[in-house]
Amino acid sequence: MxxxxxxxxxxxxxxxxxxxxxxxxxxxxxxxxxxxxxFPTVLSVLKCVLTTKKNGSVVPDFENESAILKxxxxxxxxxxxxxxxxxxxxxxxxxxxxxxxxxxxxxLHTQTTANERLVVQLVKRDDNTNLTADxxxxxxxxxxxxxxTAEDLHTSFAAEHxxxxxxxxxxxxxxxxxxxxxxxxxxQLQPVLLQLRSAQVxxxxxxxxxxxxxxxxxxxxxxxxxxxxxxLKNNKQEPKVKKKPAVVTASGMFYEVQILxxxxxxxxxxxxxxxxxxxxxxxxxxxGESRLYQFKIDxxxxxxxxxxxxxxxxxxxENVISQIESCANLQSxxxxxxxxxxxxxxxxxxxxxxxxxxxxHKFTEIGDAEHPVLLTERRLLHQRIxxxxxxxxxxxxxxxxxxxxxxxxxxxKDVHVGLPPSGVVDGTQYLVQGSYLYxxxxxxxxxxxxxxxxxxxxxxxISWFNQQHYTTVAIPDHSTVQQILVDANDxxxxxxxxxxxxGALEVMLVLDIYLGVSSKILNVSSGSELAEQGRExxxxxxxxxxxxxxxxxxxxxxxxxxxxxxxxxxIRFLILDPHYTGPEDLKTIQDxxxxxxKTADLFVRDAFYNLCMPQRPNMI
Numbered sequence: 001m002x003x004x005x006x007x008x009x010x011x012x013x014x015x016x017x018x019x020x021x022x023x024x025x026x027x028x029x030x031x032x033x034x035x036x037x038x039f040p041t042v043l044s045v046l047k048c049v050l051t052t053k054k055n056g057s058v059v060p061d062f063e064n065e066s067a068i069l070k071x072x073x074x075x076x077x078x079x080x081x082x083x084x085x086x087x088x089x090x091x092x093x094x095x096x097x098x099x100x101x102x103x104x105x106x107x108l109h110t111q112t113t114a115n116e117r118l119v120v121q122l123v124k125r126d127d128n129t130n131l132t133a134d135x136x137x138x139x140x141x142x143x144x145x146x147x148x149t150a151e152d153l154h155t156s157f158a159a160e161h162x163x164x165x166x167x168x169x170x171x172x173x174x175x176x177x178x179x180x181x182x183x184x185x186x187x188q189l190q191p192v193l194l195q196l197r198s199a200q201v202x203x204x205x206x207x208x209x210x211x212x213x214x215x216x217x218x219x220x221x222x223x224x225x226x227x228x229x230x231x232l233k234n235n236k237q238e239p240k241v242k243k244k245p246a247v248v249t250a251s252g253m254f255y256e257v258q259i260l261x262x263x264x265x266x267x268x269x270x271x272x273x274x275x276x277x278x279x280x281x282x283x284x285x286x287x288g289e290s291r292l293y294q295f296k297i298d299x300x301x302x303x304x305x306x307x308x309x310x311x312x313x314x315x316x317x318e319n320v321i322s323q324i325e326s327c328a329n330l331q332s333x334x335x336x337x338x339x340x341x342x343x344x345x346x347x348x349x350x351x352x353x354x355x356x357x358x359x360x361h362k363f364t365e366i367g368d369a370e371h372p373v374l375l376t377e378r379r380l381l382h383q384r385i386x387x388x389x390x391x392x393x394x395x396x397x398x399x400x401x402x403x404x405x406x407x408x409x410x411x412x413k414d415v416h417v418g419l420p421p422s423g424v425v426d427g428t429q430y431l432v433q434g435s436y437l438y439x440x441x442x443x444x445x446x447x448x449x450x451x452x453x454x455x456x457x458x459x460x461x462i463s464w465f466n467q468q469h470y471t472t473v474a475i476p477d478h479s480t481v482q483q484i485l486v487d488a489n490d491x492x493x494x495x496x497x498x499x500x501x502x503g504a505l506e507v508m509l510v511l512d513i514y515l516g517v518s519s520k521i522l523n524v525s526s527g528s529e530l531a532e533q534g535r536e537x538x539x540x541x542x543x544x545x546x547x548x549x550x551x552x553x554x555x556x557x558x559x560x561x562x563x564x565x566x567x568x569x570x571i572r573f574l575i576l577d578p579h580y581t582g583p584e585d586l587k588t589i590q591d592x593x594x595x596x597x598k599t600a601d602l603f604v605r606d607a608f609y610n611l612c613m614p615q616r617p618n619m620i
Contacts, residue, residue: 076302081118433545527603
């Protein structure tokens with residue numbers, strides 16, 4: 001979503017009303033275009049969640065905000081300024097006083113000599129559609145004001161930066177009677193930290209086929225040259241090819257950095273038996289009983305392609321150290337948990353954010369079994385990022401994997417995308433919100449032709465809840481569905497293993513038992529009356545956005561949306577047909593109408609229809 005930061009600020013200002021007496025603070029996250037600073041690039045906006053009162057005025061809790069932002073922001077991104085909501089514009093003196101106190105936040109991760117920051121005041125009574133940025137020094141001296149436009153807030157960030165990423169695990173022991181304070185944890189981790197800060201560390205960049213036996217900030221090949229060439233024969237060789245590499249995208253394209261340690265001064269750093277991961281420190285345990293602690297590290301660092309390889313890796317290693325220190329600080333708060341870092345990229349934000357979650361050995365994200373601490377953590381993150389409070393967007397299952405799945409057996413996803421127009425003149429489309437998988441006859445080498453269409457529609461519905469991260473349960477096969485209905489006393493035991501049909505009521509029951517999801521049943525007395533349900537169906541897809549199972553006559557379908565002209569009543573139904581028996585060929589499925597826009601003539605005119613309409617859970 002281009003210019004998301006600009007739109008976010010405009011939306012915040014538009015939402016202000018006369019009851020917003022106290023100011024609200026927001027951090028402007030971005031990069032500096034040059035070390036000497038001309039004008040910062042703002043990429044995203046994060047809300048200041050923790051505030052305090054000073055001299056009768058609300059101000060950010062800078063110390064705690066700084067600690068949270070330090071964990072959340074990847075290195076290479078900075079707090080380049082702040083925005084503040086106000087009913088009347090604050091004086092330069094008031095802004096200057098706030099900036100002077102905000103040094104702990106504004107100096108986070110700073111690897112630049114930039115001496116200026118942005119301040120954007122979001123004034124309710126300002127009818128101007130533009131935003132104005134005030135430029136201040138970090139010491140609070142006002143320099144100038146200038147209009148702020150979308151172009152000021154967005155550049156080709158992805159084309160100018162590469163994202164390094166490292167994942168690893170740390171294990172260490174503390175005596176059982178020792179409180180896992182930050183100092184106690186870091187004391188045990190000193191061998192690791194010393195290796196990271198020393199020349200006894202090497203690294204491997206597998207995508208670029210690069211091995212380095214030691215690190216030095218004076219390695220002068222540009223990162224652009226290094227990554228594009230794909231092979232660095234020695235640390236100081238000039239690359240000959242200049243071509244921009246693929247860089248980070250919303251789907252999670254990273255340059256992996258595998259950090260290694262040398263076993264001896266003669267040992268070559270490689271992926272064979274002559275090397276070991278850095279994070280396997282040899283720690284002498286104290287006498288007596290000890291307890292194991294674990295940190296799961298996941299670090300992303302954004303570096304400009306004009307940086308040298310040495311400087312880029314040095315910044316990345318500093319990021320690793322910073323995350324280890326953050327985990328150590330959190331361990332005393334979550335003494336019984338394993339601290340795990342995850343990378344997320346919510347829609348509209350052109351970079352990742354890091355969350356460190358305290359997990360226990362019985363961790364699960366299914367239903368209400370989740371630990372209340374995680375719910376609290378996610379609520380605060382949703383509030384800070386400005387995410388809706390009824391969508392699971394930063395659960396563990398939402399985290400971006402370092403290595404995307406290469407499983408070719410995955411079913412086709414979102415097969416309706418790319419279909420031609422429905423043919424409704426001046427209609428409004430109300431469609432499924434989010435992704436789903438296409439389940440149909442004969443998949444998994446299981447012959448359910450002639451009786452399994454409703455089972456397949458149910459599987460598509462459950463896949464939607466999986467894809468939206470409401471659950472991580474497996475998609476049930478036919479016998480599992482049958483057993484659920486038997487256990488619920490809805491069917492007799494002979495039902496398991498049979499070829500008996502199920503309908504919308506059984507689908508509703510399985511969704512309730514298996515997922516804890518409630519559904520609404522829409523009864524339609526005949527197929528000819530389905531065309532009269534446009535408003536009801538539009539309301540469902542606008543509000544809940546879940547696919548709908550349609551059962552009637554002898555066939556079941558999955559409804560993915562409608563195209564509806566409320567004035568004329570003209571309507572088309574976006575039907576996903578589970579009766580398809582062919583291979584996973586999207587072109588065939590679309591061209592032959594197994595997914596497509598249908599008129600009400602598809603439905604049996606004198607048959608009774610039940611529509612199972614799953615209700616979207618209100619949860620994060």
